[in-house]
Amino acid sequence: MSLDRATMDERVPRDFETLRATILDRRESLPKRIAQIAAYALDNPDDIAFGTAASIAASAGVQPSTLIRFAQQLGFDGFTSLQQVFRERLRERNSSYDERLQALRAKAEGAAGHRAIFDGFVAAASTSLNDISRTLDDTHLEDAISLLAKAETIYVLAKRRSYPVASYIAYALGKLKIRNQLIESAAGLNAEMIAFATPADAVIAISFSPYAPATIEEARSISEQGVPIVAITDSSFSPLAQFAKVWFEVAEADFAGFRSLSATMALAMALTVGVGEKRRDTGRKRKG
Amino acid sequence: MSLDRATMDERVPRDFETLRATILDRRESLPKRIAQIAAYALDNPDDIAFGTAASIAASAGVQPSTLIRFAQQLGFDGFTSLQQVFRERLRERNSSYDERLQALRAKAEGAAGHRAIFDGFVAAASTSLNDISRTLDDTHLEDAISLLAKAETIYVLAKRRSYPVASYIAYALGKLKIRNQLIESAAGLNAEMIAFATPADAVIAISFSPYAPATIEEARSISEQGVPIVAITDSSFSPLAQFAKVWFEVAEADFAGFRSLSATMALAMALTVGVGEKRRDTGRKRKG
DNA sequence: TAAAAAATGAGGCAGACATTCCATTCCAAG
DNA sequence: CTTGGAATGGAATGTCTGCCTCATTTTTTA
16 A cells, blocks of 8 residues: 555656656645745756755755655655756756767767668758858848848749758748749749849849759849849859859758758748848838 | 975866866876876766765776875865866856757847847757757657658648748659659649549648648548558647648747748658668668 | 885775754644 | 644764875886
8 A cells, every 4th residue: 555655656757857847747736845945956956966965955945854855755765866867967968069969960870770860860950050050141141131121022043952942931931921933943934034033123042062053044144134142052162152242151961961951941031031020120111 | 395386286277178188288197096087087077076086986996095196186185176177067068958049049139130030040940959859759750761661652742831841852752763742732733633642652741830721631632542641740639640640740949930940851851861761771672 | 126205005084964853833624 | 722734943863975094015216
């Protein structure tokens, strides 16, 4: 009988997240002083990890014995076992971002089956986001948004691997009620579409090595019509860069031969929403 | 004179990096046992942070007194002060992943101009990747890949916001020479396309709330033909889930009203490449 | 090779530690 | 208001801690 209860209570939280959930779950039913410690523990987990029972108790404003009762109430056999969980958290919290990425890559190598592939792509995406977050030039961003915000129609130009980004931009611009034209290759009417563009419009062109010849060709011809181009590409030597008024260099990490799109995606979203916001602002100013 | 030396030696390393540098610097001139501890300390910093002098000494294969001598040689007045440095390291590794995300979000709020928007999308993407990395079920992944690998043709079904992912899957499947059919809404021939699908085929369907009615309708009719569906959606209550043989719940973070696609993208890439690998493997087996 | 110096091992000690126990206080049910 | 039980505070306890000391071994110097 008492064994039954003991067995039930022995579902001791072994990782910090479970512990946290358990505490939050029982919060209402905890006695005052125990609740006081519970709150302190969740607010200052590092102190629990490093402190002694006495020092923690003093910081939390309770007696050491209460601390131990708290631990026991959670199913631990004493403060020390509770503390282990808080220490594990610090160990496993794979600390610095770079270390985390390394761990993710290691995991991708070590993981069994197709999980490894998935981990690899997550690692590639994280790396790419990290890189672009460091390297993106604020001025370029501002310039690109100004340029695009002034355009009557925004043409979106991308093929193959970049096409998903282009289709997302088109979708988002549409949702923001910004006139845009996605230049698809399917219909074979690209040349005609491009012919409509004027210097009052603008282009977002996306292309990565190996650059789709069609994209380059279309970018060239559209720039010769005096239409300003914002380019997203992967190197300063990219043929796109020479046609562009503003261009972004985005270095995407790859895995299994497939490059991530996460950084490009984030940039695309920022451009789109940035343009939307800029238009709202200037529109408001004109009215006011 | 002895005071002079004392003063010099009192340049105690207070942060881990300095300490590390000091140890590496003096490595050559350290006595054997001390060097043994030094190596252990740099290799297992977490153990130093949490262990007791006795336990660490045992792990490193030396006497506790040697550990203390090591600390003193570095200018600390005992093992405890040395340990503080290792503990600080764990605390101050401010760049824990979660904290980094928080910092990024804070940056997004604080940053001037459109940089804030960009940071916001990067943060959303990182959060999403982090979440899916924790929550993705390996078994589902294996099941989905097996299912798709057996398909004669893989149909890819997605509208609106999910469409970029679908177009990427189609692109990647094509590159891997896997027969696939992207079901687009433009041409209005979806019903006819769907009619071709047989139980020997398979579908990847992607839809998030608010679910595009067309996607749901198409998923229903295709599942009634006995074609197995792998669904990527955002909740267990999603209408897609009920038609699917395997389904993934992907929670994407959002910013400025636009949800990230990074987690969905990573999953899509893993599925695609996973299928490609599985087919190569089974193909090889059949031949051999 | 002999002597001196440095390094090491091991036992011992004082203090701090987590924990337990018991007296007291609080609170709710009757 | 009384009473029973839970919650709490604080001191007692035995273990384990870091650190020191001293005997022994190893290395260096002459």
